[in-house]
């Protein structure tokens with residue numbers, strides 16, 4: 001288990017991590033999501049004692065990292081796959097790690113086998129592709145057979161087969177009762193892997209929720225309606241108790257009602273429809289909306305939503321902070 005309490009990190013004027021409190025539990029994969037610059041790597045470095053918090057606390061199975069007796073047997077991490085001595089062979093890289101941490105030599109062969117690098121074990125790491133480097137980094141994380149595993153953007157640079165492999169690896173590690181904490185800036189990737197989600201933006205906690213809850217709240221369907229009798233139909237929809245949003249381009253979006261009911265209502269009111277199409281908001285869209293206020297580097301013209309209805313979809317997920325809302329009021333770096 002990893003417990004964060006009010007964890008904060010400032011670099012001069014910049015607050016990289018802002019009062020984070022959450023718990024990463026064993027037996028499940030917890031996805032750690034946030035746009036670029038959200039503070040994911042800084043948080044992970046503090047978990048591993050590589051950065052000192054400005055304030056707050058983070059504990060690994062109840063202890064600070066530097067109080068762990070054999071750290072690699074408690075927590076294994078992949079932070080930066082390139083952070084290794086390229087002149088060493090994969091085998092020797094792992095052997096050095098094992099020997100300096102009191103881990104038996106046989107574990108080197110075991111983890112090389114687990115990550116599929118046995119055939120290139122005697123090759124120098126500097127000749128490795130990004131994907132092979134990721135696998136070697138993961139082998140290092142697994143070396144001490146730790147109860148807790150932490151991976152920072154592990155699918156970066158992996159091909160589809162590699163991505164599939166790492167998804168299964170994370171699930172099976174969690175299935176063995178381990179704590180698995182994995183960062184990503186891709187919601188679509190996390191939707192396939194994580195059981196639980198922690199979302200941050202501008203260093204602040206935006207959501208701490210189960211994946212099924214996040215999906216239920218954010219990927220619900222709606223129906224897009226176009227009609228030349230827009231105002232009249234808007235009144236009819238609202239009178240029937242339906243939640244309607246007006247979006248740019250003149251369309252209406254009706255939440256949580258089957259298209260058939262809307263079609264019947266249009267017939268009753270003799271309203272002509274030009275479009276009646278069920279839609280499914282993607283999780284990626286929901287994530288982008290959730291973090292929109294806190295994205296550090298916006299591309300011009302890439303507004304995350306064209307809704308101007310003032311409705312609350314997607315709603316603040318369970319666990320989102322009260323107060324000034326999730327990322328509200330952020331006006332620039």
Ligand SMILES: Nc1ncnc2c1ncn2[C@@H]1O[C@H](COP(=O)(O)OP(=O)(O)OP(=O)(O)O)[C@@H](O)[C@H]1O
Pocket residue numbers: 011014015016034035036037038039040041042043185296
């Ligand atoms: N050593 C440092 N000195 C100053 N600012 C830093 C330092 N490390 C990180 N930051 C800043 O803190 C913020 C959070 O950075 P961090 O790397 O933790 O984000 P991230 O969520 O991991 O982003 P990415 O997905 O791009 O890796 C960024 O604005 C970054 O520029």
